[in-house]
Amino acid sequence: MKSKMIFGFHAVTSRLRHEASSIEEIYVDASRHDRRMQDLLRAAEEAKVRIIQADDQRLDGMVGTRRHQGVVAKAGELSLARNLDELLDAIEGPPLLLILDGVTDPHNLGACLRVADGAGAHAVIAPKDRAVGLNATAAKVASGAADTVPYITVTNLSRTLRELKEREIWVIGTTDDADKGLYEADFVAPTALVMGSEGEGMRRLTRENCDVLVSIPMHGAVESLNVSVASGVCLYEARRQRMLGV
Numbered sequence: 304m305k306s307k308m309i310f311g312f313h314a315v316t317s318r319l320r321h322e323a324s325s326i327e328e329i330y331v332d333a334s335r336h337d338r339r340m341q342d343l344l345r346a347a348e349e350a351k352v353r354i355i356q357a358d359d360q361r362l363d364g365m366v367g368t369r370r371h372q373g374v375v376a377k378a379g380e381l382s383l384a385r386n387l388d389e390l391l392d393a394i395e396g397p398p399l400l401l402i403l404d405g406v407t408d409p410h411n412l413g414a415c416l417r418v419a420d421g422a423g424a425h426a427v428i429a430p431k432d433r434a435v436g437l438n439a440t441a442a443k444v445a446s447g448a449a450d451t452v453p454y455i456t457v458t459n460l461s462r463t464l465r466e467l468k469e470r471e472i473w474v475i476g477t478t479d480d481a482d483k484g485l486y487e488a489d490f491v492a493p494t495a496l497v498m499g500s501e502g503e504g505m506r507r508l509t510r511e512n513c514d515v516l517v518s519i520p521m522h523g524a525v526e527s528l529n530v531s532v533a534s535g536v537c538l539y540e541a542r543r544q545r546m547l548g549v
């Protein structure tokens with residue numbers, strides 16, 4: 304297992320909470336006895352993670368910075384979340400989710416995963432039925448992104464959209480016939496971006512469960528873009544807005 308160092312109370316506590324088994328050991332500054340440290344030590348003990356006492360200098364050397372707050376964990380990669388609740392609980396900051404309503408071509412799924420990874424989306428979500436699974440072709444086209452972006456399948460996509468809205472995630476659907484333009488949409492808030500299938504686009508119920516529908520401006524003769532290209536355009540607009548904080 305490839306290990307890396309994570310440090311600081313927030314990062315280490317969060318990892319302990321979500322996947323303690325991925326932590327090999329935790330190094331702590333032996334001179335710290337405050338409440339935060341006691342809580343962390345208790346959580347580590349409960350999770351049966353080995354604690355190693357170290358001095359400040361050693362911790363500085365391990366992570367190449369003094370900003371470790373006296374806590375450094377040696378941990379393996381996180382296994383990818385495969386269910387929505389687990390995923391949403393683990394996301395820090397406003398979620399950015401890509402939802403594919405019935406994409407059937409594995410090349411498109413692979414390309415969507417690849418661009419989701421590139422743009423920093425937290426997951427790709429799709430219905431269990433009427434959609435291509437994460438097969439070998441999709442994984443190959445994803446060029447590694449199938450290992451980094453959780454692909455979560457759900458039984459009832461409309462219900463999932465309603466659950467996302469209950470969690471105050473803004474559901475933005477995309478279709479070439481929407482009146483509102485992509486660049487008018489707000490992607491800074493927690494967002495689920497919904498894309499339709501290759502032929503029919505979004506299903507009626509999916510469409511009805513969106514908070515807003517947006518279209519990507521088309522300046523030439525063709526009516527619509529390939530779903531992975533459209534995903535890329537929208538996700539990078541979201542990323543741009545988040546970088547600017549607009």
Ligand SMILES: C[S@@+](CC[C@H](N)C(=O)[O-])C[C@H]1O[C@@H](n2cnc3c(N)ncnc32)[C@H](O)[C@@H]1O
Nearest residue numbers: 477478479498499500504518519527528530533
């Ligand atoms: C090939 S298109 C499907 C076109 C289909 N005729 C429709 O009615 O949406 C696949 C998906 O890519 C997205 N898409 C493609 N072009 C788009 C555009 N100009 N504006 C918004 N979304 C677009 C939509 O999510 C669409 O459902």
